[in-house]
Amino acid sequence: MEMLPFILATVFTAATPLLIAALGEHVTERAGVLNLGVEGMMIVGAATGFAAAVLTDSSVFGIFAGALAGMALSAVFALMVLVFATNQVATGLALTIMGLGLAGLIGQGFVGQPRAALPPVQIPLLSEIPVLGKALFTGDFVFFLSLALIGLVAWGLNRTRFGLLLRAVGENHGSAHALGLPVKRIRLVAILFGGLLAGLAGAYLSLIYTRFWSPGMSAGRGWIALALVVFAGGHVWRLVLGAYLFGGITVAQLHAQAGAIGLPSQFLSALPYLMTIAALLFLSISGRKGAGAAGSLGQPFVPER
Amino acid sequence: MSFNIALVPRREISLVRQMLTPFLALVVALLIGGLIVWLMGRSPVKAFDVFLREPLTDPWALQEVLLKSTPLMLISIGLIFCFRANRWNIGAEGQFLLGGILGGGVAIATHGMAGPWILPLMMLAGALGGMLYAAIPAVLRNRFGISEILTSLMLVYVAELLLDYLVRGPWRDPKGFNFPQSVPFSDAAQLQPLFEGGRLHAGFVLALLAVLVAILVFRRSLFGFAVKASGEAPRAANFAGFNEMRITLVVFLISGALAGLAGMIEVSGQVGQLRPGFGQGLGFTAIIVAFLGRLSPVGAMLSSFVIAVLLIGAESAQVSLKLPFDLTRFFMGMLLITVLAGESLNRYRLEFRREAA
Numbered sequence: 001m002e003m004l005p006f007i008l009a010t011v012f013t014a015a016t017p018l019l020i021a022a023l024g025e026h027v028t029e030r031a032g033v034l035n036l037g038v039e040g041m042m043i044v045g046a047a048t049g050f051a052a053a054v055l056t057d058s059s060v061f062g063i064f065a066g067a068l069a070g071m072a073l074s075a076v077f078a079l080m081v082l083v084f085a086t087n088q089v090a091t092g093l094a095l096t097i098m099g100l101g102l103a104g105l106i107g108q109g110f111v112g113q114p115r116a117a118l119p120p121v122q123i124p125l126l127s128e129i130p131v132l133g134k135a136l137f138t139g140d141f142v143f144f145l146s147l148a149l150i151g152l153v154a155w156g157l158n159r160t161r162f163g164l165l166l167r168a169v170g171e172n173h174g175s176a177h178a179l180g181l182p183v184k185r186i187r188l189v190a191i192l193f194g195g196l197l198a199g200l201a202g203a204y205l206s207l208i209y210t211r212f213w214s215p216g217m218s219a220g221r222g223w224i225a226l227a228l229v230v231f232a233g234g235h236v237w238r239l240v241l242g243a244y245l246f247g248g249i250t251v252a253q254l255h256a257q258a259g260a261i262g263l264p265s266q267f268l269s270a271l272p273y274l275m276t277i278a279a280l281l282f283l284s285i286s287g288r289k290g291a292g293a294a295g296s297l298g299q300p301f302v303p304e305r
Numbered sequence: 306m307s308f309n310i311a312l313v314p315r316r317e318i319s320l321v322r323q324m325l326t327p328f329l330a331l332v333v334a335l336l337i338g339g340l341i342v343w344l345m346g347r348s349p350v351k352a353f354d355v356f357l358r359e360p361l362t363d364p365w366a367l368q369e370v371l372l373k374s375t376p377l378m379l380i381s382i383g384l385i386f387c388f389r390a391n392r393w394n395i396g397a398e399g400q401f402l403l404g405g406i407l408g409g410g411v412a413i414a415t416h417g418m419a420g421p422w423i424l425p426l427m428m429l430a431g432a433l434g435g436m437l438y439a440a441i442p443a444v445l446r447n448r449f450g451i452s453e454i455l456t457s458l459m460l461v462y463v464a465e466l467l468l469d470y471l472v473r474g475p476w477r478d479p480k481g482f483n484f485p486q487s488v489p490f491s492d493a494a495q496l497q498p499l500f501e502g503g504r505l506h507a508g509f510v511l512a513l514l515a516v517l518v519a520i521l522v523f524r525r526s527l528f529g530f531a532v533k534a535s536g537e538a539p540r541a542a543n544f545a546g547f548n549e550m551r552i553t554l555v556v557f558l559i560s561g562a563l564a565g566l567a568g569m570i571e572v573s574g575q576v577g578q579l580r581p582g583f584g585q586g587l588g589f590t591a592i593i594v595a596f597l598g599r600l601s602p603v604g605a606m607l608s609s610f611v612i613a614v615l616l617i618g619a620e621s622a623q624v625s626l627k628l629p630f631d632l633t634r635f636f637m638g639m640l641l642i643t644v645l646a647g648e649s650l651n652r653y654r655l656e657f658r659r660e661a662a
Binding site for chain 2: 269276284
């Protein structure tokens with residue numbers, strides 16, 4: 001039982017970047033935009049965040065810098081798909097390729113430098129609860145921020161006027177435009193929010209999860225976040241569940257490798273990717289095929305005058 | 306402030322404009338790349354010299370360019386079938402690796418043997434490996450409605466880990482000083498140079514053949530028409546009786562087979578053994594090649610040469626100018642973006658409007 005809070009805490013740490021990136025992409029996709037650049041924005045956030053943290057000797061500053069870097073990259077995507085109405089799949093892919101290179105350039109001088117851990121935040125009283133208290137109410141500030149973001153996204157999308165407009169734009173951009181809604185402006189906000197969160201998720205990876213920078217360290221997490229959004233099918237709670245499930249798989253896989261259970265380590269490393277496919281398959285077999293995606297998702301928007 | 310830039314469709318698109326767009330996109334990307342080099346405190350003029358002139362003037366480098374263009378050409382020709390049909394196979398890298406693994410597997414199994422049947426068998430195994438690997442996302446899409454984008458991409462990571470497992474485990478060269486690599490292939494399992502003293506092998510000829518076949522398929526065959534129709538007007542294609550699912554499966558099988566063949570050619574003609582990282586991201590670069598070539602077979606062939614020049618230039622720039630390869634990766638992503646913007650400006654005219662919000 002002594003191990004339990006520790007294990008839970010590592011599960012949360014592994015799940016948090018997935019959760020944050022997926023929340024951002026969820027908002028983007030609700031607005032009808034498919035941004036496949038999550039992996040690229042994430043790794044640029046990781047590199048920029050780490051570099052900024054070393055240069056200013058402040059991990060907190062680094063985390064914000066990483067988030068802003070993700071947003072800057074998403075602005076390029078927004079320019080392309082909103083102004084030039086380019087194909088979203090190809091543009092997102094370009095963003096990822098570009099981001100992987102850019103992150104390598106930014107992180108060049110910082111490979112292998114370690115960073116100290118952030119001081120943990122403890123919620124008074126609640127963190128005293130035996131077993132669960134320590135896992136749930138002690139953590140880094142971004143973990144608590146991610147919990148707040150769950151609430152913000154759920155509330156913002158479902159309970160505010162802006163959320164309603166955003167979903168309307170995503171469901172049918174033609175009708176939304178005919179109603180006089182500023183389709184592109186709303187999408188711009190959604191894309192930038194997605195970029196901000198992808199960058200934040202990346203900075204979390206390099207400054208809190210591993211606490212060092214190495215090229216390619218996002219290792220497909222951006223793509224898994226994209227799969228989580230599909231898995232969520234429009235429901236934020238399913239997205240949260242999926243992210244923590246994946247965090248659990250990641251940690252279990254690491255423990256299994258350390259415990260040498262006789263399976264080759266590469267097989268265990270492949271589990272998150274195979275589980276992603278399995279999760280999408282499960283979703284389909286359980287009869288929710290294609291449900292939940294915004295109606296105009298991925299389609300370029302060129303209004304007629 | 307409001308968006309006061311609107312896209313106005315062009316009534317007709319001149320052929321000159323269509324031909325010119327990729328060149329302009331390339332020039333814009335190169336200028337931005339030069340700016341980045343300058344910002345990094347290096348001379349852009351020197352960089353252009355190493356990236357663009359040297360590979361084209363040095364005969365040794367020219368041969369390397371053709372070698373590098375071989376996998377790019379094969380993979381991108383296959384991808385054109387997918388992208389034209391609006392199917393998104395972005396996992397060509399994984400199919401390329403599987404082709405190399407299965408082709409290389411034959412070479413390892415027949416190690417020490419000789420005979421003219423070994424290379425064709427390896428090619429068959431390579432193409433089959435890529436084809437079967439590409440069939441997974443196609444079947445998942447057809448049977449279960451799962452987005453082929455995510456599944457094909459996830460399988461790239463799985464393929465990398467499979468290769469890593471094989472060359473560190475069962476296929477590791479017992480005499481390889483514990484390096485993660487297979488035995489060096491026998492001569493009979495290696496594509497031999499086409500001419501004495503050179504390095505260019507028959508893989509290049511196969512790539513040109515693939516271009517030729519693709520031209521014929523798109524221009525002359527009903528299948529080529531069905532692919533284009535399914536991409537441009539899926540509903541109309543359905544009414545015309547083209548089976549949507551069969552098109553998905555076939556375009557994936559074609560692109561998988563070509564990527565797999567490219568993988569086999571890479572390990573047999575270039576590397577000479579299996580080792581991690583032989584993919585070099587060529588499967589992703591080929592996506593850029595396909596778009597730079599405007600999804601046409603001839604275009605893909607020409608842009609394979611262009612991208613190969615840049616890749617060879619990048620290799621020597623790493624040594625001579627200490628410019629990191631990440632710069633090239635960044636450039637490739639940026640090039641895809643300028644190409645896509647160029648395509649958009651082909652179809653639409655930008656109109657700047659001054660209007661109240």
